[in-house]
Amino acid sequence: MECLELDSSDFFLDGDPIDSPLEIHLESNSLASTKAVPDHRRYAQLHCSNAPDPPPLPGTSYGARRSSRKTTACSRVPGGILDSWDKLFLEGYQADLRVSTDDGSEILSHSCVLGVKSPVLRAMLEDAELTNGFRCIRISGAPSGAVHVFIRFLYSSRFEQEQIKKHVLHLLVLSHVFSVPSLKTVCIDQLERNFLAPDNVVDILQLAGLCDAPRLSLICTRMIIGDFKTISLTDGWKVMRRVNPNLEQELLESLVEADTKRQERAKKMEEKKVYLQLYEAMEALIHICREGCRTIGPRDQALKGSRAGVCKFPACKGIELLVRHFSGCSVRVPGGCANCKRMWQLLELHSRMCFSPDTCKVPLCRHFKEKMQHLGRKEETKWNLLVCKVLESRGAMSFISERRKFSALKTAGPGSRHVAPCLVGPI
Structure with a gap:
């Protein structure tokens, strides 16, 4: 007899506790150990350039040979066939198997169907003895209603x-014990x-x-981390903390890690915002020095005046x-005035992003280009x-475009060799 015992006295579903423990017993008249299910024979087809394909060997069929091909067109089972299988189970026509449960009820079924769908059930059926023409197995630890839904x-x-x-938790355990992954997927989807x-997520986590x-x-x-303050006050958390302290430690570590990632994300977003503001400042500086805007601009350009529309920068x-x-x-030295220091930094940043210093109208652009050659590493x-x-900060496409310009500047001549190498490629 094999047994999977799960203490679920604290499991809650829709406010109602599950009184019976999730304890699944697999019993048969002479169950020894799970046997390996033999694989079906597979035959390889011979491919010759001048000879036709040979006929199938004895024991194979045309349908079996075709099953190895793509079957996407036949992947959906018609409803009529499902109705027939449902009717076969509900009526128990030509049943040869009795599945007994804890309350003494028996469910008639077909051993061939259960053996094909579950390798665990197949091993049980192979070792079960016949009684009055029926094989008999027993599934304990789950309500008869859950066993009925499982076999259907x-x-x-x-x-x-x-x-x-009503039986989703028991069905999840049954799907795991009897190795039915399709039912496990359904149960997980329903639970999700x-x-x-919040009042049952800790219990379901332990069951998972x-x-x-x-x-x-x-x-x-993820749900516990997202609403940790509420969930940590539930009865499920208190029980888990007492009986499973290792799981509590793992959840606390996950909470700290998630909080650290959240802070790092916020910091990166703030940094990106600052870099984007610097990029917009570079655009506005070039716009003012090249075209002028309202009441400020180069001497050789006619100013638009205060009546001009809203600037796009x-x-x-x-x-x-x-x-x-x-x-x-009147101060105008980098360390004397905070605003002037900021302006000096913007001018130097522009000079490092400028591709045409000879024709650039931004002040001191050429000065900072020459200063680059004497800076330390x-x-x-x-x-x-x-x-x-x-x-x-401006986006991948803009960054690629700028890198291409720097690459062209690198190969243009010896005068630009001090600028391009450090700006192309990762640093």
């Missing part, structure tokens, strides 16, 4: 929604869609671990104020990393 599913893969709602709640259901375990873990207003301050500040690496981050 083996016939036609059908179930009533109310029945699956309709039954998971015992029944080898990794997807259900992952779903339960979002950072233009801030850069305009910064440029006006920079042009009239550490300082150069810091600036190059900043340039890459600013370009990446």
